[in-house]
Amino acid sequence: MLTCDTIDHLDKKLTADFSNILEVNGDLDRRLVSFQANKTASEYRWCKYKEGFSSKLINYIFDTISMPNGPILDPFAGAGTTMFVASDRGKPSAGIELLPHSASIIQTRMNLRKCNNQIDIIQGLRDFASERSWTQKGKTIPFQHLRITKGAFSAETQRSLERFRWEVQTLNDDLMRQVLQFACMCVLEKISFTRKDGQYLRWDHRSGRSVRKTAFDKGKIFGFNDAVVDKINEIAFDLESPDNDLFDLPETVAKGSIDLFEGSCLSVLPKLRARSFSGLITSPPYCNRYDYTRTYALELAYLGVGEDALKHLRQTMLTCTVENRFKDDLEAVSGSKKYSDAMNAWQEQELLANIIGFLEQAKVAGELNNSGIPRMVSGYFREMALAIFEFERILKPGAPLVMVNDNVRFHGIHIPVDLILSDIASKAGFDIEKIWVLPKGKGNSSQQMGEHGRSELRKCVYIWKKPSKVPQAKKPMRQVALSM
Numbered sequence: 269m270l271t272c273d274t275i276d277h278l279d280k281k282l283t284a285d286f287s288n289i290l291e292v293n294g295d296l297d298r299r300l301v302s303f304q305a306n307k308t309a310s311e312y313r314w315c316k317y318k319e320g321f322s323s324k325l326i327n328y329i330f331d332t333i334s335m336p337n338g339p340i341l342d343p344f345a346g347a348g349t350t351m352f353v354a355s356d357r358g359k360p361s362a363g364i365e366l367l368p369h370s371a372s373i374i375q376t377r378m379n380l381r382k383c384n385n386q387i388d389i390i391q392g393l394r395d396f397a398s399e400r401s402w403t404q405k406g407k408t409i410p411f412q413h414l415r416i417t418k419g420a421f422s423a424e425t426q427r428s429l430e431r432f433r434w435e436v437q438t439l440n441d442d443l444m445r446q447v448l449q450f451a452c453m454c455v456l457e458k459i460s461f462t463r464k465d466g467q468y469l470r471w472d473h474r475s476g477r478s479v480r481k482t483a484f485d486k487g488k489i490f491g492f493n494d495a496v497v498d499k500i501n502e503i504a505f506d507l508e509s510p511d512n513d514l515f516d517l518p519e520t521v522a523k524g525s526i527d528l529f530e531g532s533c534l535s536v537l538p539k540l541r542a543r544s545f546s547g548l549i550t551s552p553p554y555c556n557r558y559d560y561t562r563t564y565a566l567e568l569a570y571l572g573v574g575e576d577a578l579k580h581l582r583q584t585m586l587t588c589t590v591e592n593r594f595k596d597d598l599e600a601v602s603g604s605k606k607y608s609d610a611m612n613a614w615q616e617q618e619l620l621a622n623i624i625g626f627l628e629q630a631k632v633a634g635e636l637n638n639s640g641i642p643r644m645v646s647g648y649f650r651e652m653a654l655a656i657f658e659f660e661r662i663l664k665p666g667a668p669l670v671m672v673n674d675n676v677r678f679h680g681i682h683i684p685v686d687l688i689l690s691d692i693a694s695k696a697g698f699d700i701e702k703i704w705v706l707p708k709g710k711g712n713s714s715q716q717m718g719e720h721g722r723s724e725l726r727k728c729v730y731i732w733k734k735p736s737k738v739p740q741a742k743k744p745m746r747q748v749a750l751s752m
């Protein structure tokens with residue numbers, strides 16, 4: 269029978285092993301490590317991407333951690349913060365992103381950077397916004413709702429949105445169409461009866477949906493026409509007057525190129541060349557039940573993702589929800605040697621094995637509020653182990669890996685994600701240089717606080733490094749011919 273005490277003991281032991289590495293970093297705070305600091309930053313503010321980290325954090329990382337010359341990778345690219353900051357600093361970068369709405373943010377910004385007629389685009393955007401052609405009667409492109417988005421807009425809002433889509437697709441210029449479609453995607457939450465709330469969309473009481481338990485008052489719900497015009501003008505404004513103060517860099521620095529691979533990093537990483545990246549800066553989904561496919565359902569529906577495709581995306585994402593099933597195709601994509609090394613590191617992590625055992629035990633006893641929790645925790649670390657072994661392969665010797673992640677708690681058990689992943693990373697061959705801990709950690713949910721006390725969960729930035737010199741494999745003993 270596994271007890272909390274066994275786990276507590278193993279947690280303390282692992283913490284002691286890493287005691288020289290854990291370091292409170294007073295330069296960091298929640299604002300910097302989350303999207304908050306991006307809310308007012310030119311270009312980053314176009315799309316509210318709450319799960320992102322700030323461009324200031326990435327600048328801080330570039331200023332603080334030395335990286336060899338060459339491209340930077342973010343395998344969980346989100347809205348592309350790592351890549352755009354790298355590009356602004358003249359570094360080439362690449363990202364991998366699974367979800368279409370995140371990919372479309374990156375692609376739109378990428379294409380705007382590449383275009384050499386920005387002045388025409390800015391003028392075209394302003395003209396389109398002031399003419400408001402979509403407010404006249406005419407044809408529409410219907411918004412195909414998903415089951416979980418039905419009723420998200422008032423009839424008038426939906427009509428205007430569908431007219432807008434039609435007018436946009438009649439334009440000749442590809443980039444103009446892309447930017448206007450993007451502007452529309454960026455206002456969907458604002459004009460809807462919903463609010464993004466992590467595990468699901470919350471519905472305003474005016475929506476007419478039966479949402480007794482979670483209904484709330486969202487406050488002002490914006491009309492489509494004004495919201496989209498404001499967004500288009502904001503984009504035009506930022507393109508015209510970029511926020512150069514954000515980076516203390518001469519304007520002469522040529523922007524670095526950006527590449528995007530769309531798909532799951534678990535399938536893309538094995539296809540990337542070994543030792544090809546000079547640094548990796550990322551923030552994977554946290555092991556906290558946060559469901560991106562529900563949170564961004566409006567945007568995904570807008571981009572044409574149907575019910576089956578949505579389910580497929582949910583299962584393909586890095587396991588972080590209780591609905592994720594075991595991914596049984598990973599050995600085939602990563603190759604047996606890499607797979608077995610990663611699986612050994614995952615299975616042999618003693619604290620993790622005990623945590624999963626404890627949660628399984630609680631599930632059998634009917635004590636968990638959701639029986640998918642043990643499978644989620646196990647799947648999360650299994651897939652992260654595989655990703656970490658791939659990271660080690662594709663990084664150049666001497667390249668750093670910087671990761672933002674949160675520790676979590678389930679059924680009263682603290683899961684030190686930072687230490688468990690760092691332990692797995694050391695098995696993959698990384699040097700664990702530092703785990704920067706934010707001065708103020710993350711509180712518990714009010715329900716957990718009541719049940720389990722008020723201890724804080726660490727929010728951290730890990731710094732691992734691929735050693736400059738790969739340890740030499742022991743030479744085989746020279747065979748000496750024995751003369752009998």
Ligand SMILES: C[S@@+](CC[C@H](N)C(=O)[O-])C[C@H]1O[C@@H](n2cnc3c(N)ncnc32)[C@H](O)[C@@H]1O
Nearest residue numbers: 320321344346347348349366532533553585586
């Ligand atoms: C915490 S967010 C990253 C935010 C990003 N750092 C930024 O500043 O915008 C994690 C991202 O990982 C993506 N993701 C989840 N599973 C993935 C997978 N298997 N492959 C690639 N991306 C994935 C999610 O869609 C989400 O955009």
